[in-house]
Amino acid sequence: MERIYADYASAAPLYPEAVAAMQEAAAQAWGAAAASEYREGRAAAQALDRARQQIAALINARPAEVYFTSSGTEANNWAIKGLSAAQPERQRVVVSAIEHLSVLNPVQRLTRFGASQSMLVAVDAQGVVDRAAAEQAMTAETALVSVQLASNEIGTIQPVAELVERAKPRRLLVHTDAVAATGRIAVDVRQLGVDALSLAANQFGGPSGVGALYVREGVRIQPLLDGGTQEQGRRAGGENLIGVVGAGAAAERTHQELAARGGILRRMGERLLAGLRQRIDGVRPTGPTGPLGHPAQRLPGHVSLCIEGMEDSEALLRALDLAGIACSNGSACSSKAMKTSHVLKAIGVPEAQAEGAVIFSLGWASTDQDVDGLLDRVPRVVEQLRKVLSNNAR
């Protein structure tokens, strides 16, 4: 039985171009640090420069504004902690209630040490941040507003550019976690107007373990990793050269293909959602969808839903895995830790419904055959599981 990979929300498969670039880089057996001032070191530095240009082109930044990190999580930690620390006179950090844990938990740590106060801005039933509440939170004490560009769980795209417009006159910094957005929709730091933006290469066909933080020229940020002078003295540590080269290659292909991909993914996602609703009773889509939804404000190819009568989504995922389907029930980072998603809670999904949460997310290698396979297998798995559960209940 052919496997269907439908978990792009956790990570995309590697592009062949990224694999080839990394294999070539590994074969060069660079040992030299990119800071070393001899031939081998300069070659490493050039490879790093090229990858930085490729990432910068993907998000319309200048290469000098792109800082490599070890993950989207590190980029988010650095943005939250480093931008706050650079403004000790301002104590408040404003985030939405549905941010990724790599934003929420750093905020929690700051507040625990008394360095900051945080404010969680509510979202509506579609997951869209309450603009008025966000604006109200933009006071003179606010150092930073951090709102994700898109949710990896419910696919909601946030009005980040609008928030930036409101923040600008108040001279607040705005960071956006674009990890789930990059590779799925266009991400343009100039159009967004943000001061900082996080991304992760494994979301757009690069390797896991490479992230980047865009920091707009002129914005002050304190390092999270102190030490040597790598990354313009802002992020110390020997560079993940092989991974970064793969990330660059993935960024280049993503940049070339992204415009054409949106429509394809959107159509696949719509067909998948409509088909699942038709074939399974008790399907509740989450995020912006359905007649009340904002199709333009949802990640294309991202189908998130709750299926009635599932005891818990782990059992559903295991059954789907046995049926050859790789998908998830939320952030891959937290799936083992938490029963109920804070995101589903924030958009008002009752706990019992949230237990049947599942996400099918498509991406660069997805095909119409994948959608056919999902429409064929998922309803059967759900039916079988429901039978088992109702037999157990008797």
Add this chain to the structure above:
Amino acid sequence: MERIYADYASAAPLYPEAVAAMQEAAAQAWGAAAASEYREGRAAAQALDRARQQIAALINARPAEVYFTSSGTEANNWAIKGLSAAQPERQRVVVSAIEHLSVLNPVQRLTRFGASQSMLVAVDAQGVVDRAAAEQAMTAETALVSVQLASNEIGTIQPVAELVERAKPRRLLVHTDAVAATGRIAVDVRQLGVDALSLAANQFGGPSGVGALYVREGVRIQPLLDGGTQEQGRRAGGENLIGVVGAGAAAERTHQELAARGGILRRMGERLLAGLRQRIDGVRPTGPTGPLGHPAQRLPGHVSLCIEGMEDSEALLRALDLAGIACSNGSACSSKAMKTSHVLKAIGVPEAQAEGAVIFSLGWASTDQDVDGLLDRVPRVVEQLRKVLSNNAR
């Protein structure tokens, strides 16, 4: 002209085994996060587990005590910041004066925010930490003592196990930066008795961008990267799977070969140092060497010296590079930033002499032909450079 790589103190070339393991891992095109509970995710988790066992075996730790990081720098940052934060009732961090910048700069940041006081313990002319001064600094306010196992600059091996003996009755935590030591000498966390230990894969034939922090079972540490539940909830972020697999393969080969390597590297290093002293006037070895030195307390194959009459070591490195030699003048992390090394200053090398600092460091792929080549080319380069400089001075 054949290149001679003599900068193992910055980074070792990749082992072919590490290259092959990474190429295979890249070809598997893992996109799945290791936390994902489906087949592809479990395969990634197994690869991660295996690498963790390989690293643990190298340092005689239990796998659950090994946490992957993105570099030795991150491991050092985490140890300093995370172990301090876990003991808010104890304010003092004690470090030697010749620690790497990835230890010294995190300590500086802690003290800048008022969270800690730091104490720099002096070293003698060989670079060995002053045991009595270190013991005096171990007061009830001291949270942490961090002394490197070996210096990447002057090759000095510190009496870490002795410091641990003195710290134990006082219930202090001891961390050691073993980045420069791993791959050159045996590193055994049980024999050392330390609570935490940092290492970096690119020092022992693995890729750049992979480090690890050993944290002894039962020791409390606060995360530096907050977010998901990776690395037992202590270090969030998508894992650098391909890099980690390479690091594991390198650890395994290092573990197999290390016992035999020490003697070979020591003989090569001794021949190189003796030959350079014979062929070049005005060579001052730095670190433990010469009749007053402690040969057993020096990294094998590590030759560090200052050459009289060099205007600055950058010019010397450039000339050596043109002669086919890759070597360094200190930490690759700081070479572009600092004129005079804080390490050479701490061991009492006058600034004028420190300007002619150069390090030839050998490792797993070094050969007797490399030593011959260095003995042939280095004296000629120095002679030419001295001629140029003395002509310029006229």
